[in-house]
Amino acid sequence: MMKKWRQQVKKFLTDQMELPPDVMMDLPRITMIGQIHIYIENHRGVLQFSNEEIRLLLSQGQLLIKGEQFVIKTILPEELLLEGKIDKVLFINE
Template structure:
């Protein structure tokens, strides 16, 4: 119950102060260029990687990216740039 109240309060503050939701609510920011690049900020770490799948840990759940010919172009503690043919981007709420 406290967790839901805290999330509602963060949303209210974000709306009223016009702050970026990704920063206040600790959400990932995902930028895609067509199906060839995906740039993900504010993740909690790389869980798995292959030429067909990338799985990242988020504050709440995971992010799964599926496709073909994946290559990690840049990887930093909270940012990753993936190149290849992206077919799916899936949130896994756990």
């Protein structure tokens, strides 16, 4: 109950102060360039990686990216740049 209330307060503050939702609500920011690059900010870590799949932990659920010839070009505590042929980007809610 308390967690839901906190989320409602964050959403209200985000709306009232006109802040980007990813800043206040701990959401991932995902930027894709065609099917060849994907840049993810505000993730919580890599759960699984192969040249055909990467699974990232988010504050709410997971992000699954499927494709071919994946290479992690940059990895920082909350940022990741992935290159390859991206076929699917799926949010998995827990």
